[in-house]
Amino acid sequence: MGKSSRKWITHYSSSHDILLVGEGNFSFSACLASAFGTATNVVATSLDSEETLLRKYGSDIKTTLEELKELGCSVMHGVDVMTMSQHPLLCHTLFDRIVFNFPHAGFQYSRDKSSKLHQNLVRRFLRNAKELFVENGEIHITHKISYPYSEWEIEEVAEEEDLFLREEVEFNEGDYPGYVNKKGSGPNSNRTFAVGLCSTFKFVKTLSKKTRKKRLAKAAEFAQLNASSMSLS
Template sequence: MGEAAAAVSSESGEGKREIWIKHYSSSHGILLVGEGDFSFSACLAKAFGSAMNMIATSYDNLDKLVEKHWTARIHLDELKSLGCTLLHGINVKDMHEDNFLKAQLFDRIIFNFPHAGHSLKLRETYGLVISTHKKLLCDFFSNARCLLSENGEIHVSHRDDHPYNNWDIRGSAKERDLILKEMVEFQKEDYPGYENRRGGDTRSNETFPLGNKSFTFKFSLSNDLEDN
């Protein structure tokens, strides 16, 4: 495994201190969706030293969230103390209709390891499960592009091996007029304190294996790149 990425600081042309951790800067307006225990959001906020530039959201309401992810409490407290805006009960399928979110545009929209939930009777290799996750991605991309700034990027971290590659993340984005700019290997150790939690209600506070084919897919609006 590679070494953990350290936060890097620099000064912008305006003399402001800018801090980077991997693909994310303290100068970006960042929206995080589908957070599990909010450990990824907390990692970014602690690296920046402030979360005033961040909005972090969960699908579950607050009561359900802390019931499923008891480890979320400490991260939520950290985020509040650093000035993060926290929203609960946000569904990526219609988030562009949220009155607070639709009033702004974001430089980075982050969805880590999207999942539509688990069923004890259905395996992730089944066609119904695959189509459910493909629809989740399509709906997310439709909404996210409405909230993206002109030069912004949508980042989805996702396993690209079987059966998850059947979700066709590239095709889902292309259908929504988004361009894949880059895919970068996702290394969990680059984000100190981050724990990837399971989706759904089954063993929800457990982690899941990321394998050796997890990537951060970076998408942009199609007019950001010249047509070849």
């Protein structure tokens, strides 16, 4: 596809091979498909079966899935992000972008235990995703950054999996027309939730020399400011 014929919506292009995981009502997939005018470059997956999705989201989800398939999207159900690199329909495919919006392990435990479960979900997702994206590709996690979500420490988890933060950008729902986030689990699974302070984190296998140089310069500047502060105290 030539550069002039590419279509973009924020970070995503019709020339990217995109894997969307943990889709709830598939409205994010539908948003990308609408922006591109096609979804032949998109694989959209959910952990739930189609029957479960119908129970959660009603007839609207059936219409959305039909429209995605008509636009050429590959829709897959029963895909666990923690084991997806072994999935027979995914394990031989590489993607330019792998996207997980608002990962969440559920509400069934105390906050402290849930935090560890959320971290484990993110860790195992990243461990699997890094087997499925191209050398210069990106893994995107859109995530709340206020407390208690900040305690998930997803950047540190990624580094433990040999992945590095290329960029953190503010997430705005308005950038994705038609996207409606859903809780996805529990008795209120069909309800939306307030996004609040939220970012999209872009993880890569290696940082470019330019990015590494900028990071080192910022670290040196911070160290100098810290040293100056200490000397004045």
